[in-house]
Amino acid sequence: MRIGYNNAMDKIKPFEKIASQFQISKESAKFFLNHVQKSFKTEKPSHKLILQFMEEQKFEFLLTPYEVAELMNEKGVWAYDLGTAPPIIVDDEDIEE
Secondary structure (H helix, E strand, O other), X not given: OHHHHHHHHHOOOXXXXXXXXXXXXXXXXHHHHHHXXXXXXXXXXXXXXXXXXXXXXXXXXXXXXXXXXXXXXXOOOOOOOEOOOOOOOOOHHHOOO
16 A cells, blocks of 8 residues: 555655765764754754755765855745854865865
């Protein structure tokens, strides 16, 4: 029956969907979603809303959590104040001498 199939699809958690889509671990996907939420100062979007937004944008690669939060804010999906952007971490191998 398709009803059972639909119910099973509804039980897939946002972090599981992100982990599968972007080929990352479930733990990394949870970390990612939590950090999108932490990018906002006070009001935090749900994991489901973050996933829905990302699916609508059809991202081909995973952005940083703050970049996703910025886009959600700019597009009016979650129009709450953002916190300060985290510092950009540079790998020593990326620096040309």
